[in-house]
Amino acid sequence: MSTRIIAGPCALLIAACAPLALNAPLAQPPAQPPACADLLAGEAQAFEIERMTEDGRSVPLTVFAPAAPGEYPLVAFSHGAFAAPGRYAAMLEPLAAAGFVVIAPMHVDSEDYPRAEGEPARPAHAVTWAGRTADMERALEPDAAIRAALAENGLALEEGKVIALGHSYGALIAQLYGGAVAVEPDGSSVDRRNPQVDAVVAFSPPGPMPELMAAEGWASLSAPALTITGTADVLPGFIDDWRAHVVAHEQAPEGARALWVGEGIDHYFGGSFGRPGEVDAKEARLFARALERALSFMQAHVQDDEACRVGDPLDGETYQEDAA
Structure with a gap:
């Protein structure tokens, strides 16, 4: 005798026919990462540290940090020509x-640099270059005295989490430590790549310039790199076409590049930093967005969690990045 078994609805849909747990919690949607704008609106502190080089040169350092004590990733920042860290508070705070x-050295070409009597206000290119690269290396690899000063303010650095950030001349300096290779003052090429640098953020990096940077110098920029510029980002007689700032992005290897462009944005976002001035509503809005993009990019390369959320697209901005 054979037995025929007919599976009823409950046999096929056990879960559907099982008694419902009256108190079972509803599935929660995955939590969204925080908005970048909210994080940028937090509280920061700033303080000064002064270090001396082996040859007796003063290196004033400005530190911008979260107000709350803790351990944080490091950003080494290089300012634009003749500027100073304090003029970038709207960016760095x-x-x-x-x-x-953020550790921001004041370079020897700064208009605010504490010069000895008789010292030239505009150092020779070789002097400026040597000073800037030495300063950036100090910021990227803080010594025991700098770390002690951080500790006095309740701060420590998360090891292995480093960003190189810069504006204009300082953007080029930052790019060197992500793998770009410039023309040294003596005509040589030096690989200054720092393997600890997780990403580079370059506001208005200069384009190719004789005796400073060839286009192919960015072909070795191996660290993920975000370039930020605007369609009015010109310096007449020096950089006459804003697209020169995009060459670094175009020449870098594909794979981890990003580019943000602001319509009508100039070299200083209307005076938001570097050369402070009157900033209109559009410039302020796009500057805030550029900071959101910078923060999201930085987080994406130094933390395991998802990066913060950038707001909805704004009129006047374009953003592109290589596919992951």
């Missing part, structure tokens, strides 16, 4: 508030 310790 929000990034610090969002969870980074």
Whole structure:
């Protein structure tokens, strides 16, 4: 005798026919990462450290950091020609508030640099270059005295989490430590790549320039790199076409590049930093967006969690990045 078994609905849909647990919690949607704008609106602190080089040169350092004590990733920042770290507070304080310790040396070409009597206000290119690269190396690899000063303010650095950031001349300096190779003052080429640098953020990097940077010098930029510029980003007689700032992005190897362009944005976002001035509503809005993009990019390369959320697209901005 054979037995025929007919599977009823409950046999086929056990889960559907099982008693419902009256108190079973509903599935929660995955939590969204925080908004970049909210993180940038946090509180920051700033303080000064002074170090001396072996040859007796003063290196004033400004530190921007979260107000809350803790351990944070490092950002080494290089300012634009003749500028100074304090002129970038509108950029560096929000990034610090969002969870980074920013170490910003004042370079020897700064108009605010504490010069000895008789010292030239505009050092020779070779002097400036040597000073800037030495300063950036100090910021990227803080010594015991710098770390002690951070500790006095309740701060420590997360090892292995480093961003190189710069504006204009300083953007080129930052790119060197991500793998770009410039023309040294003596005509040689030096690989200054720092393997600890996780990403580079370059505001208005200069384009190719004789005796400073050839286009192919960016072909070795191996660290993920974000370039930020605007369609009015010109310096007449020096950089006459804003597209020169995009060459670094175009020449870098594909794979981890990103580019943000602001319509009508100039070299200083209307005076938001570097050369402070009157900033209109559009410039302020696009500057805030550029900082959101910078923060998201930085987080994406130094943390395991998903990077913060950038707001909805704005009129006047374009953004592109290589596919992951």
